[in-house]
Amino acid sequence: MTEMVERVDEDDRVVGLVSRGEAVRRRWLHRVATVVCRDTRGRILVHRRPDGVARFPGGLNWMLGGAAEPGETYEEAAARELAEELGVRARPALVLTFRCAGVISPYWLGLHEVVVTGPVSPDPREIAWYDWLTEPRLAELVRDERFVPDAREAYDRWTALRRRSGPAPAA
Template sequence: MTAHETVDYVDADDRPVTRGPRGGAAARGLYYRVAATVCTDSAGRLLVYRRPPWAAVYPDHHDILIGGCPRAGEAYADAAARELHEELGVLATPRLVLHQPRPSPAGRCWLAVHVAEIQAPPSVDAREIAEHFFAPPADLLDHPPTPLVPEGRRVLAQLLARGIPLAPPDTRHLPPPTTRPT
């Protein structure tokens, strides 16, 4: 996404208030939206990637959250799927597992975290991803690559602590997404 794209600015309850350029919500005292996905492979390992050195936020940091801002009027799930296609070259149907307000380097946001299994090796966009690999979730908490984006580590710990499944879902037995931090 580029800075000239229009995004929704939302209130503390994630209700749209107005629209504007990416990066402008904080100046108006509002939140912006982020759709992110934790990707797994068929073995339940997580995709870890390193941001390029020219990234505006957390350059050269590792992360597990693939995503970005939904465009104005775009649903979180649609934005998550679009970002997976743009950054990894994969088609997937992300499943929402967390939805909560969070601080960020660009101001307050509503973060919608999804999980998706990716079948094929990703064909990454080198402008967005410098390198990538798969790792078991517990290894990422016990021995994380450094530096690691703090929010990615926090989300992973939260998912594991709540027992939210990271493997392909059996949708008949899924807990509802979390909407507020505990």
């Protein structure tokens, strides 16, 4: 079954419905929703992608997520991805959206945050390993060559936003 996405313009307005594969091949903008997960101690979930996946095999990432389905808001897509990838049902809060250059293809990225208060059940097709890291440890790891480049761009924008507005209070 072909995954469909909404093609969007430079202002993140929907201009049509296309397959995700075509959007990537033609470098058309579409929407991706991501979630940064914190535990109750303020640590951030970092994970390694499985070696057998098509995009960024074995790559390290601090966000969960994927393409928004047609008609989904960024928030709805983030909640769906959180449930699919980590087995957590919650309402992530949108922190920022930006046009991500993307290594494979450009896209609009919606970055969300959520505090995870209960157990997690990572989907092994999405997450090969995970750990909860402090922000200083994440700041070191994000410069590792194994870190997914798009995730590094999101991290840089997230930290720049936090420098301007101050960090969110810990749960």
